[in-house]
Amino acid sequence: MPYRRLPNTDAARIRAMKKAYEGSHDLPPNRMVISAKSLVNLQRFIPVFEHNILLQRQSLAFQNGRSGDYAEISRKARVYLIHFIRVMNMAIARGDLPKETRVHYGLAANDSTVPCLKTENQLITWGRKVIEGEEQRLRTGGNPITNPTIAVVKVRFQNFLESNNYHKLLIKRIHEYSVKADALRKEADEIILQVWNEVEASFSGLPEGIRKKACEDYGVVYFYRKEEKRKQIISENRFPVFHKQAI
Helix, strand or coil, X not given: CCEECCCCCHHHXXXXXXXXXXXCCCCCHHHCCCCHXXXXXXXXXXXXXXXXXXXXXXXXXXXXXXXXXXXXHHHHHHHHHHHHHHHHHHHHXXXXXXXXXXXXXXXXXXXCCCCCCCCHHHHHHHHHHHHHHHHHHHHCCCCCCXXXXXXXXXXXXXXXXXXXXXXXXXXXHHHHHHHHHHHHHHHHHHHHHHHXXXXXXXXXXXXXXXXXXXXXXXXXXXXXXXXXXXXXXXXHHHCCCCCCCCC
């Protein structure tokens, strides 16, 4: 006997539900294979499920499309910030600025190393420290550091912050869609299981071959085990089935 298997992809779930609904929604109550409750559940649930899956896929595709842009914006902000700190350190090494200048940016006066900016949080933290420190230093009469100026660094940093905020919002939205999709998949499986049980019960009095075909017309999916499949092929080759043309 072939065994049935519930769909394991979103496309297969939608296909199974639509087939059951399309085979039932135009029939009078006395000819319906599934219950009225199941029909209403299918009518309500299919568009909700399709819409959420579509939103999830669109968000993922959009994130993948924007990931390259975000990486480049982050890289530019990181490079400009590193260059600013290096230029400041070179000015100190030349004697153009006192070593205490580093303190304005949250750095140790005697430490000429560039802080680690590998992570987003590190880039945000040091970006704010350097920008605020340089602006405060200029307000007290300090000579501006150039090539790059803090104004240019700030533009790159603001672009990164905006992109970072949108990136986080998109990740949050994708997570919400994913959580909702998981819940909807569970509900879809419950609906499909109930519908398939009702379909098989409606056709339970038919011979096996006819019953299987009738159930498949309502979306039920059957699989043969490996040995059963081999026997089925042998049987079909020995005794070909001739289908009568519908009148």
